[in-house]
Amino acid sequence: MKAGRREVLRGLAGTALVLETSVPALAAPGDSAARPFVAAFKGGATTLDPIMRSETTTISWQRQIFDTITSLSRDGKPEPLIALAWKDISPTQWQLTLRPGVRFHDGSEMTADDVGRSIMDTKENPKSQFREYASTVTGYKVVNPTTITVSFTKPNPLFPIYLSQIPVMPEARIAKEGRTAFAQHPIGTGPYKFISWLAQDHLILQAWDGYWGTKPDFRHVRVESIPEGATRLAALLSGQVQYAEKIDPSDFGRVRNSGRASLSVTSGLRTMYLAFDVWRGTNSAGMAPGSKNPFMDSRVRHAVAQAINVPLLREKIFDSAATVAAQFTPAGLEAHNPALKPLAYDPANARKLLAAAGYGKGFSVRLDSTNDRYLEDSLVAQAIGGMLGEVGIKVKVNAIPKAVFFPQINRGEFTMYMAGWSGTDPISTWNALFHCRDQKAGFGHVNRAHYCDATADKIMAKAAETFDTPKRIELEREAYAMALKARAYSPLYFQDEVAGVAKGVAWQERPDGLVFVAQMKRA
Secondary structure (H helix, E strand, C coil): CCHHHHHHHHHHHHHHHHHHHHCCCCCCCCCCCCCCEEEEECCCCCCCCCCCCCCHHHHHHHCCCCCECEEECCCCCEEECCEEEEEEEECCEEEEEECCCCECCCCCECCHHHHHHHHHHHHHCCCCCCHHHHCCEEEEEEEECCEEEEEECCCCCCHHHHHHHCECCCHHHHHHHCHHHHHHCCCCCCCEEEEEEECCCEEEEEECCCCCCCCCCCCEEEEEECCCHHHHHHHHHCCCCCEEECCCHHHHHHHHCCCCEEEEEEEEEEEEEEEECCCCCECCCCCCCCCECHHHCHHHHHHHHHHCCHHHHHHHCCCCCEEECCCCCCCCCCCCCCCCCCCCCCHHHHHHHHHHCCCCCCEEEEEEEECCCCCCHHHHHHHHHHHHHCCCEEEEEEEECHHHHHHHHHCCCCCEEEEEECCCCHHHHHHHHHCCCECCCCECCCCCCCCCCHHHHHHHHHHHCCCCHHHHHHHHHHHHHHHHHHCCEEEEEEEEEEEEEECCEECCCCCCCCCCHHHCEEC
């Protein structure tokens, strides 16, 4: 355990001793700043600017502070939040009816213009990682204080879903003070207001008395990063934290039998996958300088997929808390095709494919992964490395903190990496991860493999403007079938969302992996 983490936990324990004398006996976690409700994550937020990082942990930390325009139900349907209602008033216009009386944490009134400008900010800010959700927006018009119309270059049937990814920001204040100041002291309309933040470590929050919605059960909250699974578990079972995400499968029994906490497990929307460099013929960053990149050949990519025994990973590593993936789109999202079967584990055929591609003697490559982001991520990477070794691919596993990993792969410093993706719908996922890279248009911002199929992009573009749901799904499945055949991104499994919840707290994990402390209840 890092020294800094020991100090944090000793500090929490010390706080508990102080509570015995300074806080009334009936005080419970969340009742006072001295004894906050503590939610422990495997990692921390990289920024508190809510459009600058599309990553679930960062989003969860931010969403305590910010409301989005709509929200998504646990089954992925858009629900009212800041927008109370929406309707398409023409093929290229949506009208939004906004909630009256909403205020930002500085006491200023949220206006219809703030909502419209937040949509445009999400689209136009060159550093925004949510641009695909507003990529076809051309502008907005304030009709009255609680109504705006939003215009598009083409029909956008999924816009109510996309609004669940667009935060409402105090745009006038940002224009006056700048984004740097805003990120250092974020102001939203959400249930909790910002108190302090130590990047990648913890965030201190307090319930905002002026919140328009239901008052949270827990007034004082500390959102904490505890990367080590054993430390996170110990903190939960000792009562130092009340919520702990990503309990290691090997510890499921300890939680169930503890009498101090319970497990919350939900089938998740996160697809864990391998990505391959498919644009550099030589000098790929995860191979020896000057060497040929074998992943330019699709037979090698298919060989890797068939050399990995995903059912064994599910059984031995996850205690069945994962689902073998036959496709990139998980069940619960349109475009998922239940008729598809997983690619068979077949190391003999993998060797044949490698030989046919000219790699009968194998090759050496680095596999990059996180060690603090996904459920058992570094262990899975090591297991995959061993399985690939069985067919002659010598793998050096580079499992590193997400704070290092994501900037590295964003710079293209990889040949093969493992990561996860959880999206709201198949179209925005396509535009972010599979679409030919087009920075100006906001497409492919996480298409690090440089996969590009212009025909598939056209099919998905047609799906994106199709209001007829069965027809849209047919088009989505067609495009994803083309990407699956290419296997620049090779799906492995869908990760369950697993957390430990202290006795006296009621919470059910969400399929999208987001965590809302304001929705947790005293039990």
